Amino acid sequence: xxxxxxxxxxxxxxxxxxxxxxxxxxxxxxxxxxxAPPAATVxxxxxxxxxxxxxxxDGFILASxxxxxxxxxxxxxxxxxxxxxxxxxxxxTARTDPDGRQVIEADRLTNPDSKAxxxxxxxxxxxxxxxxxxxxxxxxxxxxxxxxxxxxxxxAPTPKN
Numbered sequence: 288x289x290x291x292x293x294x295x296x297x298x299x300x301x302x303x304x305x306x307x308x309x310x311x312x313x314x315x316x317x318x319x320x321x322x323a324p325p326a327a328t329v330x331x332x333x334x335x336x337x338x339x340x341x342x343x344x345d346g347f348i349l350a351s352x353x354x355x356x357x358x359x360x361x362x363x364x365x366x367x368x369x370x371x372x373x374x375x376x377x378x379x380t381a382r383t384d385p386d387g388r389q390v391i392e393a394d395r396l397t398n399p400d401s402k403a404x405x406x407x408x409x410x411x412x413x414x415x416x417x418x419x420x421x422x423x424x425x426x427x428x429x430x431x432x433x434x435x436x437x438x439x440x441x442x443a444p445t446p447k448n
Contacts, residue, residue, distance in 0.1 A: 324380040324381060324382050324392070325380065325381050326379075326380060326381075327377075327378070327379060327380060328377065328378045329351075329353050329355070329376075329377050329391055330374070330375065330376040331350050331351050331353060332349060332350045332374055332375070333349060333369055333370070333371050334349060334350045334371065334372075335347065335348050335371060336348075336362075336366060336371070337354070337356075343359045343362050344357075344359070344362030344366050345357060345358070345359040346362075346390075347365070347371075353391065354384070354388060354389070354391070355377050355391045355393050356390050356392050356393065358407070358410075358411055361405075361410055361411070364405060364410075365396065365405065365407075368396075368398075368405055369396055369398060369403075369405070374398060374399055375396055375398055376396070377391055377396055378393075378394055378397075379391045379393040379394040379395070379407075380392045380394070393407050395408065
């Protein structure tokens with residue numbers, strides 16, 4: 288009787304052991320091409336700004352020739368806070384652009400003289416917020432006076448006139 292209980296338990300244990308070995312043997316190896324780009328810190332003086340085809344600032348070139356990229360949505364903040372001929376320390380990640388040049392993808396910009404900084408990493412992907420009191424059409428909105436034609440919720444039935 289005891290042998291009849293031990294035998295099935297041994298078979299189950301062997302099968303589970305083989306299953307775990309075959310599962311681990313077929314597990315894919317870790318991909319090294321997905322590694323994070325190398326961290327980089329550069330400093331220098333902003334010589335000129337680079338622009339998108341639409342004319343929006345999307346980075347700058349240091350006096351050393353080093354290229355720095357920022358999200359175009361944040362380009363105006365960068366040019367306002369860090370005009371040309373400003374000393375800057377850039378921290379970010381290094382990458383190579385399609386032309387083979389090294390570019391720093393900026394995460395943080397700091398002016399070592401004034402201590403002004405811009406944390407691009409925390410702003411990247413954040414929705415843009417219009418200035419207080421300015422509507423999407425550029426008109427001033429009065430919070431005390433609602434819009435003359437309120438927008439119904441998307442699931443509300445359309446009123447018939």
